[in-house]
Amino acid sequence: MKITDIIRFAFRASTGYPTRTLLMLLAMAIGVGSVVILSTLGEGARSYVVGQFSSLGTNLLIVLPGRSETVGGPPPLLGITPRDLTLDDAMALQRSSAIKYVAPIALGAAPASWGGREREVTILGSTPHLFQVRQLTMALGRFLPEGDASRAASVCVLGYKIKQELFGNASALGEPIRIGDRRFRVVGVLAKKGQSVGMDMGDVVIIPVASAQALFNSASLFRIMIEANDRDAIVRAKETVLRIIRERHDGDDDITVISQDAVLATFDRIFTALTLTVAGIAAISLAVAGILIMNVMLIAVSQRRAEVGLLKAIGAPGGQIMALFLAESAILSIIGAALGLLLAAAGTWILTQIFPDFPLIVPLWSLWAAVGVSVATGLVFGVLPARRAARLNPVLSLSRR
Amino acid sequence: MISLSRIRREFQVGDERVLALRDVDLTVDTGEYIAIMGPSGSGKSTLLNMIGLLDRPDSGTYLLEGEDMTTLNDKQQAALRRHKIGFVFQFFHLVPRMSAAENIELPMMLAGFEAGERKRRVHEALEAFGLTNRARHRPDQLSGGQRQRVAIARATIMQPHILLADEPTGNLDRVSGKDVIDILEALNQKNITLIMVTHDPELGRRAKRQIHMVDGRIDSDR
Structure with a gap:
């Protein structure tokens, strides 16, 4: 079977059931969109803070009266005024x-x-x-x-x-x-x-x-x-x-010397961690979307038992049927991811309208990560339904209407 | 051409083990026209599925054109179904979202045929089965007889040697049923082996060879 035929068949199969396809696309789009938007916000916050610190000057040291102990140890017994x-x-x-x-x-x-x-x-x-x-x-x-x-x-x-x-x-x-x-x-x-x-x-x-x-x-x-x-x-x-x-x-x-670089580096680390955390949380929604894809594909397989049986009867081996169903979940997650990117673009645009001063930078890695994860979840969660389809007994699938 | 010997098939139904085929022996020559008849549960459909490689026997040997089928894997069996065997079902089993032409094209698509060749053959088939003006209709826009004709066109598009029909008229009115039988018999005239499972004794009598099955055994073979 030709790859273009597999794609067309899978595409037609997904447009054949518009409601479930739309729901699935929506779930995927929200997942991808939230990963991109949240990591954009995190990245924006990071560059905002870093920018603020840089605007303080370069190669800067700040000397403060009093010693702020950051190495532990007991506080002085008597209150000492620095x-x-x-x-x-x-x-x-x-x-x-x-x-x-x-x-x-x-x-x-x-x-x-x-x-x-x-x-x-x-x-x-x-x-x-x-x-x-x-x-x-x-x-x-x-x-x-x-x-x-x-x-x-x-x-x-x-x-x-x-x-x-x-x-x-x-x-x-x-x-x-x-x-x-x-x-x-x-x-x-x-x-x-x-x-x-x-x-x-x-x-x-x-x-x-x-x-x-x-x-x-x-x-x-x-x-x-x-x-x-x-x-x-x-x-x-x-x-x-x-x-x-x-x-x-x-x-x-009895003084404290803060170097701007140290502060900057710390903030940089904190905000990178923060960005990754929110992106990770958003990625959970991608996993949920993946499970939804699995769920919907399982339903699709049982709805289309007769079709699977027929495909087997007219000469499709198990591997081909698996490919067809995997292609279907892959197509759905790719389109979902594309919609998610559009959603993210719209969200970012709205945010820049509301907060024009806040630097919103879409991190490139978040685009790759979101799309990669969504397609990967689509495929991973598509495997189980596709295998189920491939293993259907043709006689039983055809005997029921 | 088709040679079954001591074919046995058991099913588990609840707690019970049901013997659908009890050591069936059967030989079919190329171009034969066979009707398999018998009461429900006598194993006639199982026999048909066995011949069509949709089911595997628990024991026994099945030779198709001299080749042992029981040792083939899923992929090899699928290839044989694709090229040598055509199926016609009682419930047509057309893909509902596809047009008549696309349904007929489906086996060629699975086989990876070139688009031009596919188009040519579909066109010929539509013409041959009088479906040209129905090519773009989806199954739910077709009458029962038309649906079965699409199904037969699909079953024969790969030019198989064997045509297996499971109650092909079971879901049709008399006129379109007669129509479908005429088509099947015409195909048989062109030296395609036709094996048909049917309840209808009148239909069965039209076949040159009639096999009666009872309890998973061939009761009579004339």
């Missing part, structure tokens, strides 16, 4: 050859006003190097001026959103604004940039770190952001940071 990170600590770090930029950060909130408008804003005190470390871009003017970090200059840089809210379309450059009880001159406005983990850079006012410390009357830093010379220098930079701070803090290891 020693604060100070501006001098930050300046000391600048000596290391592995470190390119150091940006100390002091954080607080204060009301800012211009003209009649006032608003509570996040104040970020830092040095000019924040510009490089956070890879900021200016819309207007310039960033904080270079100079002695301990000098409390009365200048500020506005986030894009703050500028809009305080000034509207009026020019902000050179204007004095009031923050808390001090006056600052606006020297620049940041360009509009997306959200970046934890902090919306559009919604801050950046002032020199010494000014911020004076404003909040505190000598401590929120954290220190460091850019290492290059990727290879990250480890060395981290060791240097720990060593310098230990020296300055009387031999205590």
Whole structure:
């Protein structure tokens, strides 16, 4: 028997029973569609988070006050308040050859006003190097001026959103604004940039770190952001940071240094695992579709006993009958998979309409996996019914109507 | 041509073992016209299925054109059914989703014939059986007589040597039944061996050789 004839026969057989064929296609399509859509969502979430972390800057180290123990061991018996990170600590770090930029950060909130408008804003005190470390871009003017970090200059840089809210379309450059009880001159406005983990850079006012410390009357830093010379220098930079701070803090290891790469790698792993998990869960629906195919094919075999008997009587060996029924389940799963891909495309399109900012990337592997698994389940679950058909006793099958 | 010796076939029906064929001996020559008659359960259909290689004997030997059939595997038997044997059934057994022409084409499709050859033979068969204007009709759009003619066309499309008919008129009215018998007898005239199982004594009398079966044995053979 020719392969084209087998396919045509199987195709005609499946169109001969439209209801059960449609149901089967639907089950398969939902299975394939959900695998693709869920893995797309997982992959999107992964690239979203990774993208967010990358937008923080490259070769980044973050120094936090206090030691977060991740190696186990009992917590300290007496509550020890970690020693604060100070501006001098930050300046000391600048000596290391592995470190390119150091940006100390002091954080607080204060009301800012211009003209009649006032608003509570996040104040970020830092040095000019924040510009490089956070890879900021200016819309207007310039960033904080270079100079002695301990000098409390009365200048500020506005986030894009703050500028809009305080000034509207009026020019902000050179204007004095009031923050808390001090006056600052606006020297620049940041360009509009997306959200970046934890902090919306559009919604801050950046002032020199010494000014911020004076404003909040505190000598401590929120954290220190460091850019290492290059990727290879990250480890060395981290060791240097720990060593310098230990020296300055009387031999205590009371800071935590997070490297962005480590965080990124962790998130990458977590989200890949997550994607695979949801894809796996969706794959269960494929298995269910496979069982449905088996069920429906078993019914088809018993419905078509007489036909099978006849095929045997006119000279079809068992193998040929098996091929016919296997071809039928294969065709159904292939068409089902194709419909599933269409479903996934439609679903992805709808999602991009609803969440235009969310990066939806259909992972190529999920397409192959979904189609492969669906065809494989179709064939695997098609074997039992096909074998049953092939083994039917022709005399018995023909004797009943 | 067909030579059965000491053919035995047992069936398990519930707790009971039923002997459908008790050591049957039968020889059929090429071109014979045989009617197998007998009450229900006398084993006549089993005998027909045995000759048609749809059933295997529990013991005994079956030679078809000098070749031992009992030792052949499923595939070899299927090939013989395809090329040497044609079946006509009481209930026609046409594939319901296929047109008359496609039903007739089916054995050639299974045999892997070229499309051109298939088309030519189907065309000839449709003409020969007066079904040309029914070619595209599905079985449920055909009368009983037409259905049986399609079935006979299908059974003969591979030009078999033997035609086996199990109550071919059992589901037809008198006129179309007569029609079908005429066709079968005409085929027999062309030297196709015709073996027919029937209840109808009148039909049976038309055959040149009549075999009566009782309880799995050949009771008379004239």
